[in-house]
Amino acid sequence: MNEKKTAAQSQKLMVFVLTMSLYGLATLFTELIPKFQVGIVEFSVEYFLFIPLVLAILFDPMSAALGAATGELVFSEIMLGQFGGLGELEKFITVTIGVYIAGRMVRNPKNTRMVGIAAITGTALQLFMGMAVDILKVQFAVSDFEAVPGLPESVFATEGFAFLNDLLFSGILFCLLPTLFLVPRLYGKIEPLLGMRPRTEETSLGGISGKAVLGVLIGFAAAVGAEMLAESGLPLIDWEASWAESGTAMAAGLVAAAAMAVIVLLIIRRNAEVQKSRA
Amino acid sequence: MEGLKRKLSESILDKFSMDFLRNQVLKNAYGNDDTVIARLDPRALLVWYLFFAIAPWFSDNLIFLAACFFLVAATTLLARVAGLVLFLFGIGVFAQTGYLFLVSLFFGGNAQTILPLLVLTLKVAAVSLASITVFSGLDPDRLSNGLMWFGCPERLSFSISYAYRMLPMLMEEFQNVLLSYRLRGRAPDTETFAGKIKNLIYQVKVIIHAFYPLMLNTAKRSRTTVEALELKGYRYAAVNKEVKRMKLASLHMTYDDFLFLAVSVFWIAAAVLLNTLV
Numbered sequence: 001m002n003e004k005k006t007a008a009q010s011q012k013l014m015v016f017v018l019t020m021s022l023y024g025l026a027t028l029f030t031e032l033i034p035k036f037q038v039g040i041v042e043f044s045v046e047y048f049l050f051i052p053l054v055l056a057i058l059f060d061p062m063s064a065a066l067g068a069a070t071g072e073l074v075f076s077e078i079m080l081g082q083f084g085g086l087g088e089l090e091k092f093i094t095v096t097i098g099v100y101i102a103g104r105m106v107r108n109p110k111n112t113r114m115v116g117i118a119a120i121t122g123t124a125l126q127l128f129m130g131m132a133v134d135i136l137k138v139q140f141a142v143s144d145f146e147a148v149p150g151l152p153e154s155v156f157a158t159e160g161f162a163f164l165n166d167l168l169f170s171g172i173l174f175c176l177l178p179t180l181f182l183v184p185r186l187y188g189k190i191e192p193l194l195g196m197r198p199r200t201e202e203t204s205l206g207g208i209s210g211k212a213v214l215g216v217l218i219g220f221a222a223a224v225g226a227e228m229l230a231e232s233g234l235p236l237i238d239w240e241a242s243w244a245e246s247g248t249a250m251a252a253g254l255v256a257a258a259a260m261a262v263i264v265l266l267i268i269r270r271n272a273e274v275q276k277s278r279a
Numbered sequence: 280m281e282g283l284k285r286k287l288s289e290s291i292l293d294k295f296s297m298d299f300l301r302n303q304v305l306k307n308a309y310g311n312d313d314t315v316i317a318r319l320d321p322r323a324l325l326v327w328y329l330f331f332a333i334a335p336w337f338s339d340n341l342i343f344l345a346a347c348f349f350l351v352a353a354t355t356l357l358a359r360v361a362g363l364v365l366f367l368f369g370i371g372v373f374a375q376t377g378y379l380f381l382v383s384l385f386f387g388g389n390a391q392t393i394l395p396l397l398v399l400t401l402k403v404a405a406v407s408l409a410s411i412t413v414f415s416g417l418d419p420d421r422l423s424n425g426l427m428w429f430g431c432p433e434r435l436s437f438s439i440s441y442a443y444r445m446l447p448m449l450m451e452e453f454q455n456v457l458l459s460y461r462l463r464g465r466a467p468d469t470e471t472f473a474g475k476i477k478n479l480i481y482q483v484k485v486i487i488h489a490f491y492p493l494m495l496n497t498a499k500r501s502r503t504t505v506e507a508l509e510l511k512g513y514r515y516a517a518v519n520k521e522v523k524r525m526k527l528a529s530l531h532m533t534y535d536d537f538l539f540l541a542v543s544v545f546w547i548a549a550a551v552l553l554n555t556l557v
Contacts, residue, residue, distance in 0.1 A: 014501050014505045017505060021442070055494075154383035173483075194501075194502050258541055
């Protein structure tokens with residue numbers, strides 16, 4: 001009976017590809033469309049999270065969540081060259097967690113109220129984790145964070161405000177309402193296209209288990225850890241301090257070695273070219 | 280005067296059409312495979328990127344940060360990145376820190392606040408220019424090969440290759456669905472202010488509704504894709520070492536790659552030297 005319960009591997013791959021292309025396309029547009037602000041309220045079409053939410057509610061949540069995070073990474077970050085290193089890891093993890101939790105919460109997609117609750121919970125979770133990580137990021141990037149006048153308060157205020165703004169504006173308009181609109185319409189129609197049966201009470205993965213919560217906590221810790229690397233990377237800072245002292249000789253040596261390497265490589269390259277043209 | 284104004288706004292709107300966006304994205308992805316950066320070995324570039332993505336975060340030294348910034352700015356020029364991407368980068372960097380500065384003024388910040396923020400801007404700018412160089416300078420296939428060599432999951436390389444191939448088609452389809460919605464619907468009158476608001480809501484609604492047929496179509500397409508992959512034994516090949524070796528056989532380190540790395544090291548070492556002398 002086990003095959004009936006969980007989707008086959010190839011079907012998981014289908015869900016992954018589907019979510020990746022759709023959410024990737026949407027985030028690509030949001031990256032390109034400029035935001036505009038009215039007063040301090042930001043109106044951005046930033047949030048197309050309803051796409052992975054709908055798909056996570058209808059299909060396998062884990063594949064949809066990973067697909068969404070990968071899609072965003074590949075389409076809007078890597079293709080546009082906006083890849084921001086460690087920061088993207090944080091986004092990847094928070095999107096995955098938010099979508100996965102929302103997908104696991106819904107046992108029966110026909111239950112509209114549960115779908116609504118799941119959609120807004122997933123969004124809020126993702127936004128909240130994003131906010132927490134953002135605050136930490138500024139704290140570590142700016143040295144003497146507390147000492148700079150006005151900076152701590154302003155960071156808390158802007159981030160907190162952005163969180164509420166995103167949740168109340170984008171969260172409701174672009175996550176909750178579209179999800180409520182799309183789930184009942186797609187239910188029973190999109191599953192046959194992937195060769196699956198619609199999710200029912202019996203075939204759902206069940207509610208959120210302790211294992212899932214644990215996984216989420218570990219994931220969030222990893223997201224924070226990625227950002228905190230700057231703080232815990234103490235040996236690196238020590239190393240910096242040591243060359244600042246013993247200093248000039250070592251730096252001069254480095255410069256000389258690098259200059260040597262450049263010259264030698266230039267000569268080798270010329271020789272290779274000459275040989276090639278002779279041959 | 281009135282005519283000029285209308286003409287100006289029209290030309291700006293023209294520039295920002297769907298086709299313009301599509302062209303810029305495609306140009307960024309495929310358009311520049313003949314640059315110096317694109318010819319480098321992806322592995323060398325990724326190692327290079329790893330340094331410039333991480334090192335600036337750890338340093339508060341102005342000379343070092345400025346050196347990093349100038350180097351990555353030079354490589355960005357060499358990679359001939361599409362204009363739109365650079366424009367977005369500029370907005371992203373300066374909007375973020377500028378906004379933060381304004382708010383901190385509000386909370387009793389002063390001119391002293393601006394220095395740490397400048398350092399932050401420099402860091403962010405250096406890191407993101409490095410990523411622009413690597414990720415839009417490189418051909419997608421070379422990029423995914425490079426990532427695979429470093430042991431990134433096969434899923435990611437697959438996603439990158441797939442995304443670059445499918446994107447033009449997806450964009451066209453999305454545009455078609457949108458246009459057909461517009462043809463059938465009736466947009467609100469935009470003469471009055473209330474009409475403008477209504478129009479905005481209408482546009483957003485159309486975009487969201489457009490995802491309904493798009494989801495169904497893409498579902499069909501992704502099933503076809505996955506079935507085709509299965510026929511070719513993709514999931515078996517993805518974990519097979521022999522296949523990976525064959526795939527990566529095309530990568531060669533050349534003198535140019537070493538030269539590129541050596542010049543970068545030289546530049547950074549020179550900055551460090553300068554720093555100890557000052």
